[in-house]
Amino acid sequence: MNHDERDEKLVHFLRSHRPDIPRESHDFEERLLNATVRRSLSSKLKGMLKINWATAGALCAAVSLTAIIFMRPAERSPTHTSPISVVTQTPLPELSEEEVYFFISESFESVGTPFSSSFDAEFETL
Amino acid sequence: MAEVESMQSWIDAARHGDEQGFLSIYRSYSKKVRGLLVQLLGPDHLDDNVQEVFLRVWKGLSSLREAQALSSWIYRTTWNVAMDVRKRSAKQRAQFNQLILEHTLAPSESKTEASFDAKILVEKALASLDFEHRAVVVLVDLEELSIEDTAQMMNIPAGTVKSRLFNARKRLRQFLESKGVSL
Numbered sequence: 001m002n003h004d005e006r007d008e009k010l011v012h013f014l015r016s017h018r019p020d021i022p023r024e025s026h027d028f029e030e031r032l033l034n035a036t037v038r039r040s041l042s043s044k045l046k047g048m049l050k051i052n053w054a055t056a057g058a059l060c061a062a063v064s065l066t067a068i069i070f071m072r073p074a075e076r077s078p079t080h081t082s083p084i085s086v087v088t089q090t091p092l093p094e095l096s097e098e099e100v101y102f103f104i105s106e107s108f109e110s111v112g113t114p115f116s117s118s119f120d121a122e123f124e125t126l
Numbered sequence: 127m128a129e130v131e132s133m134q135s136w137i138d139a140a141r142h143g144d145e146q147g148f149l150s151i152y153r154s155y156s157k158k159v160r161g162l163l164v165q166l167l168g169p170d171h172l173d174d175n176v177q178e179v180f181l182r183v184w185k186g187l188s189s190l191r192e193a194q195a196l197s198s199w200i201y202r203t204t205w206n207v208a209m210d211v212r213k214r215s216a217k218q219r220a221q222f223n224q225l226i227l228e229h230t231l232a233p234s235e236s237k238t239e240a241s242f243d244a245k246i247l248v249e250k251a252l253a254s255l256d257f258e259h260r261a262v263v264v265l266v267d268l269e270e271l272s273i274e275d276t277a278q279m280m281n282i283p284a285g286t287v288k289s290r291l292f293n294a295r296k297r298l299r300q301f302l303e304s305k306g307v308s309l
Contacts, residue, residue, distance in 0.1 A: 011267045017244040021160050036184050
């Protein structure tokens with residue numbers, strides 16, 4: 001038997017006894033179609049994200065550029081500062097001694113503490 | 127295999143999102159693709175690998191110009207998926223091949239191997255080859271592709287395909303003869 005004939009015999013044996021092909025799962029076609037939908041959505045989402053990143057980048061650049069162009073030099077100087085907020089304080093009204101005494105004793109009694117008579121006496125000596 | 131005209135209509139339909147067109151392409155080629163993948167990679171994860179092939183087919187249909195090229199393009203896609211899977215699971219494959227070889231070359235089995243199912247014997251013989259040699263045998267001898275088509279698909283010179291084929295056949299013959307098959 002020559003070399004070609006031996007090869008032919010080998011190939012014939014291989015083809016005659018090639019491995020079995022396992023059957024596909026019963027829902028394979030359905031799974032495949034679902035997978036195509038998922039991949040399609042995924043591709044579209046990726047495309048949208050690319051566009052949105054580009055838009056966001058362009059917006060940031062535009063805002064930065066606007067701020068640089070329109071901000072006055074004086075405002076950009078660190079020496080020129082303006083107060084962020086101003087707290088207005090109303091001056092307390094001037095009270096007489098009797099009014100102060102009344103205010104303090106009322107305050108003490110409102111929290112359940114009697115105003116001390118000794119303190120009362122001391123207050124009178126002041 | 128379907129005729130070129132119906133193939134073209136399926137391709138056009140699938141390009142416009144028609145599921146039936148795509149399923150018709152799948153049904154025409156699924157057996158071929160499954161056969162090629164199981165011979166190249168084994169039966170593990172076969173459904174997943176077939177799905178990956180047809181997802182790539184579905185995605186790339188818009189760039190396919192001629193219906194006549196569909197067959198070779200699907201083959202090429204199958205080959206690419208097989209290569210990707212092979213790269214991903216290099217470690218697992220090494221373990222699998224070692225297991226197969228240990229199982230196959232066990233001395234206690236040598237006498238009974240001749241009566242073993244011939245299909246399993248061929249499967250083991252193919253598994254005993256390294257991937258490059260097995261791929262050449264599968265594509266040329268089992269799938270009946272030409273040397274040139276195989277070379278193009280594997281991206282190697284035709285001479286390399288021939289030399290690999292020569293060596294692979296020699297090893298297969300030795301393996302099978304050692305198991306009692308006269309060739």
